[in-house]
Amino acid sequence: MEALRAEGLEKRYGEGETEVWALRGVDLLLQSGKVVALLGPSGAGKSTLIKVLGLVTHADRGDLWMNGERVLEGGRPVADVGELRRSHLGFVFQKANLIPFLNARKNVEVACEIGERYSPGKRAAELLAYLGVGHRADAYPSMLSGGEQQRVAIARALANGPSLILADEPTAALDRDRGRAVMDLLRRVAHEQGTAVVVVTHDHRALDVFDATYEMEDGRLSGPNLAA
Ligand SMILES: Nc1ncnc2c1ncn2[C@@H]1O[C@H](COP(=O)(O)OP(=O)(O)O)[C@@H](O)[C@H]1O
Numbered sequence: 001m002e003a004l005r006a007e008g009l010e011k012r013y014g015e016g017e018t019e020v021w022a023l024r025g026v027d028l029l030l031q032s033g034k035v036v037a038l039l040g041p042s043g044a045g046k047s048t049l050i051k052v053l054g055l056v057t058h059a060d061r062g063d064l065w066m067n068g069e070r071v072l073e074g075g076r077p078v079a080d081v082g083e084l085r086r087s088h089l090g091f092v093f094q095k096a097n098l099i100p101f102l103n104a105r106k107n108v109e110v111a112c113e114i115g116e117r118y119s120p121g122k123r124a125a126e127l128l129a130y131l132g133v134g135h136r137a138d139a140y141p142s143m144l145s146g147g148e149q150q151r152v153a154i155a156r157a158l159a160n161g162p163s164l165i166l167a168d169e170p171t172a173a174l175d176r177d178r179g180r181a182v183m184d185l186l187r188r189v190a191h192e193q194g195t196a197v198v199v200v201t202h203d204h205r206a207l208d209v210f211d212a213t214y215e216m217e218d219g220r221l222s223g224p225n226l227a228a
Pocket residue numbers: 013014020021022040041042043044045046047048049
């Protein structure tokens with residue numbers, strides 16, 4: 001199934017002297033159950049693309065469909081963006097950004113409560129176990145290692161059964177082995193849960209994890225067409 005289709009996305013920051021085109025016509029087709037890497041130098045527009053695909057910021061031009069539903073037309077939302085973010089999208093960032101005064105289980109439960117799709121207690125326990133941190137459910141974020149925190153963050157991203165997970169440099173703060181383990185988990189999530197996963201990364205050692213690799217440069221994306 002087609003999880004995502006983007007056509008001609010353009011995004012500009014600033015005006016006049018300070019104008020920057022962060023996206024200069026990005027096309028992307030992504031199937032459910034695939035995990036893809038997004039590479040490219042700093043400033044290439046990777047985070048901007050993640051924000052536009054994640055409906056965090058609008059685009060100036062371009063069209064976007066999610067699960068066949070039209071979401072952006074001419075860069076502007078034509079669907080209930082808040083509902084889509086809650087029910088279709090999950091995010092993972094470089095820092096886990098867990099709520100510090102809630103334990104791991106509660107961090108995931110809170111996300112489940114927002115979506116109202118699953119029973120929070122059961123869902124949180126299942127996801128933490130699935131991600132190999134079930135035994136850490138009662139621990140507070142400050143007691144967890146960086147790798148464990150990212151596993152909880154991935155559990156949180158999965159809370160509402162999203163069709164698309166967007167991960168912006170999720171392993172940048174981890175050492176090689178822990179980073180590798182997180183990438184392997186994202187691959188498992190895609191292949192076992194049928195979620196489409198986009199991962200921005202600089203780690204060329206872990207590229208074998210991905211079904212496809214895209215390269216971003218100066219606001220343009222190149223790579224395979226996953227339509228087939
Ligand atoms: N909020 C913003 N305001 C102005 N310019 C921005 C903003 N965010 C990003 N940019 C600019 O847009 C370009 C792409 O940035 P970004 O998407 O963060 O790239 P990457 O994630 O690949 O490093 C860069 O030139 C950056 O300076």
